Amino acid sequence: MNVYQAEILTSEKLGQLYHLLIIKQPDIALTAKPGQFVYLKGGKGLDPLLPRPLSIHQLNQKEGTIQLLFQLKGKGTIGFSKMKTGDLLTVLGPLGNGFSLADEGQNIVIIGGGIGVAPLLYLAEKLQERHFKPIIILGFRDKENIVAYESFSQLGCQLIVATEDGSFGRRGRVTGVLEEIISSEKIDVIYACGPQPMLKAVQKVAEKWEVENCQLSLEARMGCGLGACMACVCGVRLEDGQFGYRRVCSEGPVFNSREVLFDE
Amino acid sequence: MNEPNLAVDFAGIKLKNPVLTASGTFGFGREYSRLWDLNLLGGIIVKAVTLEPRLGNPPPRIAETPAGILNSIGLQNPGVVSFIRDYLPFLRQYEDLPVIVNIAGNTIEDYARVAEKLSNAEGISALEVNISCPNVKQGGLAFGTDPESAYQVIEAVKANTDLPVIAKLSPNVTDITEIALSVEEAGADGISLINTLLGMAIDINSWQPILSNVVGGLSGPAVKPIAVRMVWQTAQKVSIPILGMGGIATAEDGIEFMLAGAKAIAVGTANFFNPYAAPEIVAGLKRYLKEKNIEDVNQLCGALRFTKNN
Numbered sequence: 420m421n422v423y424q425a426e427i428l429t430s431e432k433l434g435q436l437y438h439l440l441i442i443k444q445p446d447i448a449l450t451a452k453p454g455q456f457v458y459l460k461g462g463k464g465l466d467p468l469l470p471r472p473l474s475i476h477q478l479n480q481k482e483g484t485i486q487l488l489f490q491l492k493g494k495g496t497i498g499f500s501k502m503k504t505g506d507l508l509t510v511l512g513p514l515g516n517g518f519s520l521a522d523e524g525q526n527i528v529i530i531g532g533g534i535g536v537a538p539l540l541y542l543a544e545k546l547q548e549r550h551f552k553p554i555i556i557l558g559f560r561d562k563e564n565i566v567a568y569e570s571f572s573q574l575g576c577q578l579i580v581a582t583e584d585g586s587f588g589r590r591g592r593v594t595g596v597l598e599e600i601i602s603s604e605k606i607d608v609i610y611a612c613g614p615q616p617m618l619k620a621v622q623k624v625a626e627k628w629e630v631e632n633c634q635l636s637l638e639a640r641m642g643c644g645l646g647a648c649m650a651c652v653c654g655v656r657l658e659d660g661q662f663g664y665r666r667v668c669s670e671g672p673v674f675n676s677r678e679v680l681f682d683e
Numbered sequence: 684m685n686e687p688n689l690a691v692d693f694a695g696i697k698l699k700n701p702v703l704t705a706s707g708t709f710g711f712g713r714e715y716s717r718l719w720d721l722n723l724l725g726g727i728i729v730k731a732v733t734l735e736p737r738l739g740n741p742p743p744r745i746a747e748t749p750a751g752i753l754n755s756i757g758l759q760n761p762g763v764v765s766f767i768r769d770y771l772p773f774l775r776q777y778e779d780l781p782v783i784v785n786i787a788g789n790t791i792e793d794y795a796r797v798a799e800k801l802s803n804a805e806g807i808s809a810l811e812v813n814i815s816c817p818n819v820k821q822g823g824l825a826f827g828t829d830p831e832s833a834y835q836v837i838e839a840v841k842a843n844t845d846l847p848v849i850a851k852l853s854p855n856v857t858d859i860t861e862i863a864l865s866v867e868e869a870g871a872d873g874i875s876l877i878n879t880l881l882g883m884a885i886d887i888n889s890w891q892p893i894l895s896n897v898v899g900g901l902s903g904p905a906v907k908p909i910a911v912r913m914v915w916q917t918a919q920k921v922s923i924p925i926l927g928m929g930g931i932a933t934a935e936d937g938i939e940f941m942l943a944g945a946k947a948i949a950v951g952t953a954n955f956f957n958p959y960a961a962p963e964i965v966a967g968l969k970r971y972l973k974e975k976n977i978e979d980v981n982q983l984c985g986a987l988r989f990t991k992n993n
Contacts, residue, residue: 420717422958460956465750465904465932469956494747511958640745642752643955645717647710649730649759650745664739664759669714683741 421446425510427502428484437490437534437566438500439476440508445483447513451475453520453542454636454673457487457512458644461502470511471495472641472668474538474612477570488567490534514644515672518542518610518634520549525607525632527553528600530593530621532613533560536567538636539612543574552576553610554600558593558617562586594620601628612636615681622676633676639667646670654683687972688979689965691725693924693947694847694873696781696808698725701980702937702965705928705951706730706785706811706851707756711770712777715958723962726781727774728875728949729766731813732801733786734793736762746884746893751905751930752952753882755896758787758816763797767804774806781808785851786840787816791826795839802844809846812837812871815853815878816900827853827878830865837869849926851875854906859913860920867921875926875949876917877910903952904930911943918944918985932960934967941983 429441447457453475460470476488489496502508518538521527527546531539536557546553554577559565561584571578579596580588589596594617600606601624609630611621618635625633642650646669653671655678657663662683665671689700703726704715711729712721721727739759746753761769766784774782784801788794794812801807814827814836826832833850840848850866852859854877863874879900884893892898910929918925927945931937932953940948953960972980 422718467747468750468752468903468952469747640743640747642745642754643708643714643958645714645958647714648708648745648754648955649710649739649756650754652739652742652744652759654741662738664742 420511420513423447423510424507427504427506427508430500430502430504432500433566434563436564437488438496440487440499441484442487442508442510443484444510447510448478448480448483448485451478451485451513452517453545454517454538455513455515456672457485457510458514458641459487459499460509461498461506467494467498469642470509470644471499472644474636475513475541476537476567477541477544488534488537511644514668516670518636518673520545521551521608521632525551526605527551527608527610528597528606529553529555530597530609530611530613532558532593532617533564534566535613535617535636536571537612539610540567540570542610543571543576547574547576555579556581556593556596558582558613559587560584592620593617594624597621597624601630606630607632609633619681622679625676631677634673635676635679636673637667637671637679641668644668654680656680685978687969687977688981689969691947691981693926694809694849696726696783696847698781698947699779700725700965700968701941701947702961702968703728703783703926703947703949704954704961705949706813708951708954711766712774715954718958719962721777722779723965724780725947725965726783726808728783728785728811730760731758731785731787731816732760732763732766732797733758733788734763734797736760736765741895743893743895746899748882748884748901749905751901751903752955753884753894753899753901754879755894755899757896763800767800771804771806782806783809783811783849785811785813787813791835791839794836795843798840799843802846807846809849810840810844811849811851811875812840813851813878815851824853824855827862828856830861833862834865834869837866837871841870847872849873849875851878853878854909854913855881860916863917863921867923871923873924873926874917874921875928876914877906877929880906880909902930904932906930907936911939914940914945915943915987931964932957934964934971937964937968938971938983941980942985942987944985944987946984
């Protein structure tokens with residue numbers, strides 16, 4: 420982990436909502452684990468002031484490049500999307516704990532909702548490399564909101580897409596699909612990233628079907644990105660059963676669903 | 684020209700340079716030590732420590748504003764006993780790093796007891812008394828906005844420690860010098876200026892405040908002019924040294940504070956958007972002194988010049 424200046428190799432608008440940056444940073448590309456993120460700032464401007472956490476979508480160790488997929492949400496992300504090939508970004512990373520990979524022979528479901536699909540591509544690739552056959556469920560509001568479908572479909576895993584309005588793939592929510600799968604075969608590990616209501620629903624399904632290894636990747640407004648400022652915490656049940664807060668940046672962003680207490 | 688002198692004596696604490704890290708922005712040092720050698724700092728001011736562990740406020744605890752951030756962490760910390768046992772030993776391995784511990788409490792008795800416990804620990808150079816935290820319901824800001832309460836807290840801390848005591852004041856007052864004079868009279872050995880300014884940000888889509896605590900403390904470059912002004916006003920009135928802070932992101936920012944009357948400076952929010960800010964400021968300060976042919980950094984302190992139109 421360090422601070423680097425990284426050159427933008429590709430800056431590509433993906434529909435109205437999303438953007439993809441490919442940056443060159445071999446140190447991070449060599450060491451980053453699935454589920455880790457980078458803390459990214461463009462230029463030395465004071466507004467926006469803070470870097471933005473972006474998860475690692477995919478990386479290429481041979482080329483030393485990292486793909487960052489994000490949704491255009493505010494000043495920070497819109498600013499990144501306006502940067503051009505050849506521009507430099509300041510990158511702190513890789514940060515966070517990342518997903519812990521499943522044990523041999525385990526059955527895996529990967530669930531992503533909206534831009535929450537971003538960190539799951541690199542995870543799915545890593546799992547495939549280790550001969551797992553994860554089932555991937557991706558959920559979006561509608562057809563227009565779909566992102567990274569091509570990349571996921573090229574993996575050759577079983578891929579189920581659900582849209583809330585049924586304009587593409589299955590109609591409904593990802594957790595409905597998840598429950599269908601769990602009720603017909605034993606699932607050992609769930610990996611999930613997406614909006615909080617989706618993660619809460621996944622948490623419930625995991626609890627109901629007693630999937631102990633359910634890993635949720637959380638999002639939070641961050642300060643330092645390193646674990647020093649205590650700004651990005653989420654509520655958790657601590658080992659002793661007490662309520663406490665953990666830092667999403669340094670103790671997460673991936674947490675076991677049993678410890679996360681949303682809305683507290 | 685010889686290398687300029689960067690060392691300062693701040694309230695009896697020997698600092699090899701005048702650049703510290705501000706409380707709450709630098710944890711207990713461990714996170715940033717993964718990036719650079721903490722010995723580069725003049726000193727470290729660690730996150731506020733209270734008598735008992737504190738959970739802090741519910742999230743969201745941070746909101747970005749133009750050139751600034753609002754925070755409402757709420758003093759989450761492991762408590763003084765755990766700090767001494769689990770965090771202080773790490774800092775002790777840096778032989779040339781004065782450790783200043785920020786302390787907070789709900790009652791005057793809390794402050795006194797934390798001060799006492801820290802005074803018996805090895806490896807602490809001074810206490811910074813936080814009478815200015817805007818994010819806790821009891822204590823904090825309430826002590827820092829009333830000269831009499833501020834006096835009582837500092838007096839109680841002084842009675843329970845032999846360490847130098849620095850009072851960290853709140854800018855959320857009508858006249859900062861009134862509080863400054865009061866803590867000086869109570870025996871404070873130095874003053875830290877400024878803590879955060881009370882602020883608020885609203886999400887216009889949900890019509891809700893962004894922070895769960897509704898209000899929070901504003902810091903970052905946005906507050907710098909206010910901090911410089913308060914340092915200057917206070918320097919006119921007190922004879923104890925001032926540790927200037929509030930939006931310092933570059934050596935140039937720090938020099939402004941020193942010219943206004945600060946003997947040393949602290950880097951806070953800048954750590955978040957540039958993790959190397961503090962060592963870069965040390966290097967920049969040295970470069971500035973060389974360029975201007977100034978032999979000693981102490982020559983900057985309060986050296987503000989006025990023209991006939993001032």
